[in-house]
Amino acid sequence: MRVATRSGKMPASARAKITMLSKKLVRAKEIERSYKDGEWIVREGEQSKEMFVIQAGRVEITKRQGDRQIPIAQLGKGDFFGEMSVLESLPRDASVRSLGDTSLLVVSAGGLLVRMRRDPTFAFEMLHRLSGRVRSLNARLIKLIAQSGLSEHDLEVMIYNPEEAPPSVRNPSGSKSK
């Protein structure tokens, strides 16, 4: 929509309305939610496509192992989680619950784009975090490979063509996968 006078200059009232509309658009795509101590925010395996930014409080991330919930990490004010579900539309990879009273900013996929447009450093922070995770996972992978005692050929097959790797290469420790 183009709002302009005949001279091409936008009147002050139209400018103010557009500013308010733009702010309302961002607010409509982001909501604030509060959680009590111990309350589940997301559950592993569930389908939801929102990410969360912690405005106040702390959360604990856990992974299910049989009947147990294994704690993986704790996050605090300013940290964010759930971005993998937003980016890939896949079920939740882990569960998250509130530690004490927590206030969260909930961002949907559409809201994420609007936020990145208006708050570009958020995208930088997400990339920074994801890059750190890839680096850490690479280091763990190299360590596991070094411990596995596989030959150079077996490693190449496992990395570049894992579907064609024989079971002895895919699972060198001999333990049965589930």
Next chain:
Amino acid sequence: MIIDAVEERMVIISDLHIGNPFSLANQNLSEFLQFVKRERVSLCINGDGFEILQASFVNLAKDSIGVLNELRALIDAGLNVYYVVGNHDIVLEHFLESWAAIQISPFLNVRSGDQRVRVEHGHLYDPFFVKRPELYEIATRAAGPLLHIYPDVYYVWSWYQRQKDKWRQGDASDEASASVYYEAAEMLLARGFDAVVFGHTHKPERVELKDGTYFNSGNWMRSTSYVEINAGSVQLKDWAA
């Protein structure tokens, strides 16, 4: 690249524009940097510390060497010196990092006490810079020779900025709408920051917004304003006061 820092005490200055004919930062900064060294506080230059758009290389080299040596002395004394890149010094980032060993960041998330403070130059929220980057650069470069001939042209620019602020504040429906920088700060504060410190506008200020406080560290061209973070408390100060 560093974007997260934990600091008990940090001082933030911005817009020194060293090399610019209108900047008096060279005259005022030495004493301030001695204070930083004496008090053993961390220092953050929040963008536009050095001038590349409006300065000749000769001026930049002449004016910057003393400051760079003093910054180097702070680093050698074991103090943290951060440099957040602004719009007048983007091309200098590799030079500063390799020559002066200064840690260059696009922005900083500072944790002090139980508070989180975002330190960012703020040019990314300047509509002129974002919407018309080429025109912005042409206009900025064109102002360079003018500043050499008639340095007080800076006052005309400052006057225009003040008029623009007044015009926008007249239309504003709430505090945050009164400035694009307040709006940007509000977006950041909603992400769990307690305070946001920008530079870029050259206008030192402190404004209470819905979710926290907006600061602008002002400039050292003709002023000596700075922001101090101390155990989570954030204050706007003037070195000359």
